[in-house]
Amino acid sequence: MIYNQWYPVLESNEVKKGHLVAATRFGEKLVFWRKSDGEVACSEDKCAHRGVALSAGKVIGDRIQCPFHGLEYDGTGQCQLIPANGRKQPVPPQFLVKAYLTREDHGFIYVWHGDPQAEYPPLPFFEELKGFKYKTYKDHWTVHYSRAIENQLDVVHLPFVHYNTIGKGNKTLVDGPKAKLVNDEIQVWVYNKKDDGSIPLRLDEIPEPSFDALVKFKFPNIWRLAPIPKMNVFLAFVPVDEENTLMYMRFYQNILKIPGLSHLINAIGVFYSKKILRQDKRVVITQQPKKSSYKMGENLIQGDFPIILYRRRRQELIDSNPQNTS
Numbered sequence: 001m002i003y004n005q006w007y008p009v010l011e012s013n014e015v016k017k018g019h020l021v022a023a024t025r026f027g028e029k030l031v032f033w034r035k036s037d038g039e040v041a042c043s044e045d046k047c048a049h050r051g052v053a054l055s056a057g058k059v060i061g062d063r064i065q066c067p068f069h070g071l072e073y074d075g076t077g078q079c080q081l082i083p084a085n086g087r088k089q090p091v092p093p094q095f096l097v098k099a100y101l102t103r104e105d106h107g108f109i110y111v112w113h114g115d116p117q118a119e120y121p122p123l124p125f126f127e128e129l130k131g132f133k134y135k136t137y138k139d140h141w142t143v144h145y146s147r148a149i150e151n152q153l154d155v156v157h158l159p160f161v162h163y164n165t166i167g168k169g170n171k172t173l174v175d176g177p178k179a180k181l182v183n184d185e186i187q188v189w190v191y192n193k194k195d196d197g198s199i200p201l202r203l204d205e206i207p208e209p210s211f212d213a214l215v216k217f218k219f220p221n222i223w224r225l226a227p228i229p230k231m232n233v234f235l236a237f238v239p240v241d242e243e244n245t246l247m248y249m250r251f252y253q254n255i256l257k258i259p260g261l262s263h264l265i266n267a268i269g270v271f272y273s274k275k276i277l278r279q280d281k282r283v284v285i286t287q288q289p290k291k292s293s294y295k296m297g298e299n300l301i302q303g304d305f306p307i308i309l310y311r312r313r314r315q316e317l318i319d320s321n322p323q324n325t326s
Helices: 145-151 259-284 302-319
Strands: 005-011 021-025 028-034 040-044 058-060 063-065 079-081 102-105 108-113 133-141 178-182 185-189 215-218 222-228 231-241 244-253
Touching (some): 005 021, 005 231, 040 102, 185 302
Antiparallel strands (some): 028 040, 102 108, 185 215, 231 244
16 A cells, blocks of 8 residues: 555445444454544554454444443544443553544545654545535455556557447547646546557657546546546545455536436436446456556556556655555
């Protein structure tokens, strides 16, 4: 994982007051709950006493209670009560579980995967989607999140994987594609066309675009596609472990805001987007190895430039901190 980053890991509506939610993220078993003020807390899902899953317990005020011996932990991971020792007995400092800083916005719960900071960076999101209505579809892919991300930066696969949806037209020849990295956001312009016998334009032969990128990816794990400005598909690639990813796909639209009609448009949008996502999933889950790296022996072509850009920047972020993992 890229260290010192905010990751969206759950949707807000998945963590309800009074309920504990167990979820594996970053290869670690975590437990989420809402405190009395509604703020989300997160810690490792393992009691410091005898290793029981805290998610099998219950919420008591701002704390969670272990189901085995009643130990109570606060949102910082510190045990505040060992019932067998009595309420007046101080709790030894080793009764501590790892806690994660959380923030909540854009309908997501974000977790800070990294060291404490004097000042934290803003939560990653696409400002152009604020105020849009959306509907979500969640899917499980048996690949590392890096493979799932690369698929959404791949313009070469469109006429083959999506031959009867967004890749219609047999546009197999790829000019460029034009792609650039701006403040840890990869922007991609797509210039696919039918093969007329010409040689694809090189990157330096494509004029600087005067319009917004069709595809954007923001580190560490969110992406959006804008076929038209008022209609976007969004993906959060939520890392579960080395071989599993949860895909939070949202269809955003700002065409109609009338509740009934808005819901209908979003439902249709999700239905079509889900079909496209399933076409991707069918092939991506067969890739070997299940996760990618900057130099992994693959034979890449010019059309893979956005993927090369992603791998290079990801490796730079990994190398920038000794705590980083792949």
